[in-house]
Amino acid sequence: MSDVTTKLRKEDLVQVVAGKDRGKKGKIITIDRVKGRVIVGGCNMVKKAMKKRKQTDRGGIVEIEAALHLSNVMIVCSKCGPTRIGYKIDGEKKSRVCRKCGGAL
Numbered sequence: 001m002s003d004v005t006t007k008l009r010k011e012d013l014v015q016v017v018a019g020k021d022r023g024k025k026g027k028i029i030t031i032d033r034v035k036g037r038v039i040v041g042g043c044n045m046v047k048k049a050m051k052k053r054k055q056t057d058r059g060g061i062v063e064i065e066a067a068l069h070l071s072n073v074m075i076v077c078s079k080c081g082p083t084r085i086g087y088k089i090d091g092e093k094k095s096r097v098c099r100k101c102g103g104a105l
């Protein structure tokens with residue numbers, strides 16, 4: 001099985017572009033390159049029942065982030081908003097740029 005290629009990285013600020021949380025922004029917490037899914041802070045929250053493991057655990061219902069498909073998030077450019085990532089090759093260095101304004105991402 002080959003990994004899904006993505007230009008996104010952990011810590012990138014992304015916007016959700018589909019589903020119930022469309023328009024919400026958050027930072028990428030984890031990327032699953034095998035499944036092609038990301039977990040974005042504060043987005044796609046789901047309620048989950050937690051079991052009490054220790055006497056001190058509160059248990060009950062907690063809200064956690066559920067994974068989103070990579071195609072449902074877009075990187076956010078500080079100038080243009082949601083955009084696509086391009087690359088700029090500068091000698092040996094390859095840097096990520098906004099495809100709309102060319103600014104560094």
Ligand SMILES: [Zn+2]
Nearest residue numbers: 077080098101
């Ligand atoms: Zn831009």
